[in-house]
Amino acid sequence: MNHFYKTAWLISLLILSSICIARAQSAKLPNFIIILADDLGYGDLSCYGHPTIRTPHLDRMAAEGTRFTQFYVAANVCTPSRAALLTGRLPIRNGIFGKRAVFFPNSANGLPHSEMTIAKALKSKGYRTGIVGKWHLGSKPEFLPLQYGFDSYFGLPYSNDMGKVGSFPTQTAPPNNNPLLPLYRDNTVIETEPDQRLLTKRYTDEVLNFISKNQGKPFFMYYASPFPHVPLYASDDFRGKSKRGLYGDVVEELDWSVGQILKKLKDLKLDKNTYVVFLSDNGPWLIKNRLEENGGSAGPLFEAKGSTYEGGMRVPAIIWAPGLVKANTVSSAVATSMDLFPTILNLAKVPLPNDQALDGQNIKDLLTGQKDKVTDLVYYYDSDRLYAIRKGPWKAHFTTHPSYSPEAPVPHDPAWLYNLEVDPGERYEVGRKHPEILEELKKAFEKHRAGVVPVAPLLDAIVEK
């Protein structure tokens, strides 16, 4: 009998421990890494058809994951696009809009502390949270990343052309009153005007260290590269190496950086439980006769950064998580950067905040290939003026405006209608053929406008000296 009990006890122990292990495994929360490029165009990667920029690591990321061809950001310039990504909300709701379009070094405001960010939400669930790179949601001490749910920060608080160098290092930099470009570690400036040629390498090291250090816990890393925003800088290993000139060198170094991160995840066996999202914050910056070859390419899309045409707001986007996200898939589902907030919260089992309206949707089913959703889209100019709307394949422009042009906006009545799935380049206006669709989009346009009450704009206030 003694032997019987011993055996029975051992068996029970085995069953119990296996239950515990199963529970522990099912409770193992996934990690998240968002890699955000700056001003990278829809057409600037090999896997999106660029003829001379070679991006083998991002191409492999696409082959092992899902590459999106109708993925949008919420704004056509940096600051509001980033605010929308982190909050899942349109700029017009979180206040990150205004005449100045983005935050500058002398801006008085930052992202409202009442906003829930992906970092804050995940931190509440015990995630380790880090940001490396460009913040651009406020640069006064109270608006730095650690005040929004991030445990650690390493990077520049705004765009890389907002120091003494300016946008065009090969030309004479315009004299400006900007302070020296500050490089932060957490809440402290550790250097000014850092050598930008080393930024991609230094940022990559920071991301890899963060992953290594936090491999035992669930983590969230937001890696916002300063590039290929001008001024362009590549390290010695990449400068002069691409066929596409300095712009290509910079993109190829960013591709290398992504490759390092995916390799680290594989080496640490975190690849089966980590979602990596790669995307750009808006279209390429093309200022005719100023940027020339320093600006990227929107590929088949019309127009660029600053525009409400597709080239301004549709971006390259790849989501990778071997075993979790459908591999070797090109998805033409319509999705937006604001969808990341509810999707990540859902995957991390964090309830959505119930005190603020969300503009993103949970796209988990898109990642597993179970759905091919078409979301309605709104295209805001300067983040507060509704210019266009998309419903299904149809897009109606109620106002257009050449990007970075002093010309006045041009209202259209009837609106200009395009079928984006058939005509992604917005070449063939088809409103006369489809008056009933024009009518439907007009109603949707008015319904959206009536449904969103803009808060006060935060981008325009300047620090008093």
Added chain:
Amino acid sequence: MNHFYKTAWLISLLILSSICIARAQSAKLPNFIIILADDLGYGDLSCYGHPTIRTPHLDRMAAEGTRFTQFYVAANVCTPSRAALLTGRLPIRNGIFGKRAVFFPNSANGLPHSEMTIAKALKSKGYRTGIVGKWHLGSKPEFLPLQYGFDSYFGLPYSNDMGKVGSFPTQTAPPNNNPLLPLYRDNTVIETEPDQRLLTKRYTDEVLNFISKNQGKPFFMYYASPFPHVPLYASDDFRGKSKRGLYGDVVEELDWSVGQILKKLKDLKLDKNTYVVFLSDNGPWLIKNRLEENGGSAGPLFEAKGSTYEGGMRVPAIIWAPGLVKANTVSSAVATSMDLFPTILNLAKVPLPNDQALDGQNIKDLLTGQKDKVTDLVYYYDSDRLYAIRKGPWKAHFTTHPSYSPEAPVPHDPAWLYNLEVDPGERYEVGRKHPEILEELKKAFEKHRAGVVPVAPLLDAIVEK
């Protein structure tokens, strides 16, 4: 001793037979399949960045082979481009040029019989040679494919809009004097005005049968799809299925067709010894306000079919031969369809003809990834007027002309200079910055013109009634 001799004899026999097997294997010539799309644009496949056309088989072909991003054809319209592909020679040398731009049903001429074609060259080496699809190098009996080295033919002798239907089946077809569209088997018309919705399926069956029938011999198959040239037709299985409208349906059926061919090669274990080349004959056909969504996309490139800008003459091109051609490779080497002639002859151990000047080069080393060649290129308008030249990354336009425009050509002195590797969309004219390069290209332009003596044009003569 008896035993000793028996053993020795057996050993010798073994050695001899293994030598014979090795010889037989090394002498096994590769098969070749050229799949030529009609008016498919640079940007029309998933793997070249199209947002809504899904081409999983061509994408996989690219992943298992080499995808070219700077691959050119010799002419910006059908007939001369096809003549150049099959002969490795510029239209201005083989006579396939003229005011009419292409052959029509009432054309009096065909490809000169003095021209060596890939088919004729391979046939001399014992290859079985077949063509399925669009010929377009002469439609009088003496100019049909069997008169140029092909053993078998199944297809339409010219474009699919040269029968009674015309280019725009959804509109009223313009009345025309064309004879009924003839479908040939070898030298015989077996049907007229065949149901074009079935053409891709029927052609695919013909290609698969040809492969099965000739699996024991070396073979060459030239499969020239009539699509996505207008009028567009897809079978019931594909019509209405793509997001890109009928154009997308047609391209997706062509993609299926390619998938069937690759599958057949794998099933018959011919995939390790068969080179498959997929390309288009010229850029997409975009006639503003006429073709609209029935025309394709040149992606990031400027202009289209009929133009000497990149959109007219740079095409999607994938070369596949597992184990022979470098896999998972995106090559930005500059190559042309005229390179196929000398490359295929070399791989098939057929000497090059020594009585005619060739414009193509052997690109075998590009296929194995050992070289990344940059060829000089010439861009002819209507195949006889030299408009532009490319040398390294630089392209100089000495004349430009909007495609399909009644406007007069515009000469440029100094020529318009673009760096295609940095600026594939030909947006930023940089001649003032690089006068020495302009000078170099001007010399190359004049040297080429002086070096080629045009033969008489063959496209313009009409059959007397």
